Each structure stands twice: as C-alpha cells, then as structure tokens.
Amino acid sequence: MVAENRSQIALLFGLLILVFAVAIARGEAGAQSAAGRVAIAAIFGILILALARGWIMVLQRRSRLEVSQNAVTLVRRNGQVSTLSRQHGDELRFVNQRGGALGRNFTLGLTIVGTDIVLVLPGFFSRREVRQACRSRGWRVDN
Helix, strand or coil: CEECCHHHHHHHHHHHHHHHHHHHHHHHHHCCCHHHHHHHHHHHHHHHHHHHHHHHHHHHCCCEEEECCCEEEEECCCCCEEEEEHHHCCEEEEEEEECCCCCCCEEEEEEECCCCCEEECCCCCCHHHHHHHHHHCCCEECC
8 A cells, every 4th residue: 555645745735834934924024004914914824724724634634545466546535446457457657647628737647558547646646655566566667
C-alpha cells in the first residue's frame, strides 16, 4: 500500500499558513486605522484556521494506492475506488492528465500501456514509492 506523502502535504499547507501569517503582520503594520487592523486580522485569521482544518482533514483521510499482483486500486479520501486490472496488461506508465478541457494544470496518472484507462493519482503521491510498490508485485513500470 502507498499512501499520500505526509511531507508534501505538510510543506504545502505549512507554506500557505506562513504566507497568511506574514500577510497579517504586514497588514497590521500598514493599516491606517484600528478597524483596518481588525479586518485584516479577522480575514487572514479565518483563512489560517480554514487551512489548518483542511490540513488536519487531509492527514486523517489520505488517499491510498493498493497494489496486488492482479490489480492496482486507488481508494480516494471519499471512499471512491478505481482499479487497473492486470488482465489488460502488466506494463504501467506514468502520464500527465490535463485538468479539464481548458485546464492548464496537470495531475499525475497511472495507465496500463496500450489502453486508455488512466488512474488519476490525486494529491501527493511519490512516483518513486508507487513505482517501487508496483515493481515489488510484478508490474513493469517503464518510466
């Protein structure tokens, strides 16, 4: 089993919280009135609390990739399950999935070579850990 990487999650949320904390400090220093200082502290304080709550929720319910000799199964945070079956082949490849028709962002996906089935790996999976888990169960990973 491969779970989402805790250090990547911590880095992302930690940096965002730090940015908002700096915004509070700079906003407090530059505010012209007491009402301005209160507004800045309230807005960015709420944002920091929301990020901290999101961070905790993501850590408690991480997505996981379950690799067996017959299938690679992704279990998402919400319980949704997607599977790649060995009956379609045993050679896997990492691909970049575009986020929507007009999206400019890409997410990591895993596919069986020669098929159009893509297992989109949301969040923070390490390619190295996924590759290692798949190879240990007899899957071939070409990239």
